[in-house]
Amino acid sequence: DGGITQSPKYLFRKEGQNVTLSCEQNLNHDAMYWYRQDPGQGLRLIYYSQIVNDFQKGDIAEGYSVSREKKESFPLTVTSAQKNPTAFYLCASSPGLGLTDTQYFGPGTRLTVL
Amino acid sequence: AQSVTQPDIHITVSEGASLELRCNYSYGATPYLFWYVQSPGQGLQLLLKYFSGDTLVQGIKGFEAEFKRSQSSFNLRKPSVHWSDAAEYFCAVGAGETSGSRLTFGEGTQLTVNP
Numbered sequence: 001d002g003g004i005t006q007s008p009k010y011l012f013r014k015e016g017q018n019v020t021l022s023c024e025q026n027l028n029h030d031a032m033y034w035y036r037q038d039p040g041q042g043l044r045l046i047y048y049s050q051i052v053n054d055f056q057k058g059d060i061a062e063g064y065s066v067s068r069e070k071k072e073s074f075p076l077t078v079t080s081a082q083k084n085p086t087a088f089y090l091c092a093s094s095p096g097l098g099l100t101d102t103q104y105f106g107p108g109t110r111l112t113v114l
Numbered sequence: 115a116q117s118v119t120q121p122d123i124h125i126t127v128s129e130g131a132s133l134e135l136r137c138n139y140s141y142g143a144t145p146y147l148f149w150y151v152q153s154p155g156q157g158l159q160l161l162l163k164y165f166s167g168d169t170l171v172q173g174i175k176g177f178e179a180e181f182k183r184s185q186s187s188f189n190l191r192k193p194s195v196h197w198s199d200a201a202e203y204f205c206a207v208g209a210g211e212t213s214g215s216r217l218t219f220g221e222g223t224q225l226t227v228n229p
Contacts, residue, residue, distance in 0.1 A: 006157075040123070040221065040222075041221055041222075042204060042219035042220050042222055043158075043204070043217075043219045044219075045216065048216075058216075090157055090158065092158075099165075099208055099209075100165050102163060103160075103217060104160065105150075105157035105158040105159070106157050107157045108155070108156065108157050110155070
């Protein structure tokens with residue numbers, strides 16, 4: 001089955017630790033995205049990537065980092081500089097960054113800082 | 115910059131009743147509009163999308179939406195709601211930039227279905 005996988009489903013972190021969230025897709029999509037979702041809010045874009053070895057900051061990139069070494073993988077690192085990291089994180093992909101390229105979402109990772 | 119407003123934070127309907135979820139957008143050019151649904155603890159699933167052409171768009175699970183340029187709206191409708199439709203619904207607008215398209219999401223509408 002083609003799709004997007006995110007792991008782990010639940011993640012707990014102590015304050016001051018970096019943590020990496022995994023996102024893998026086998027849809028052969030060029031573009032990938034990371035969003036953050038907080039209760040009662042819509043999705044906010046953290047980073048996106050159009051192609052391997054290239055990525056752009058979204059609206060709330062501070063305290064986060066990404067890499068795109070392979071087309072199918074786009075891991076997100078939540079660093080200790082992120083002041084309020086507890087949230088639900090969603091990864092998405094699309095064929096490209098064109099206006100008609102629909103984004104498809106993974107199941108999400110819930111990060112809790114203890 | 116584009117923006118999306120979903121005026122209703124929470125809606126409750128009875129099973130079998132009709133449903134309309136409101137979405138208003140702000141964007142200077144022709145918008146690309148989407149409705150997504152999210153079940154608790156899950157990712158988002160695309161219900162339908164509007165790019166151009168017929169302003170009444172059919173989607174999955176019996177949903178439809180109508181694009182009304184004069185009202186800057188893209189409301190989601192379903193004639194008869196099922197208990198399994200209980201979820202959160204997000205409207206989104208896509209807009210072009212020099213580096214590619216970006217989606218802006220509304221804050222979501224939580225749908226509760228009473229038996």
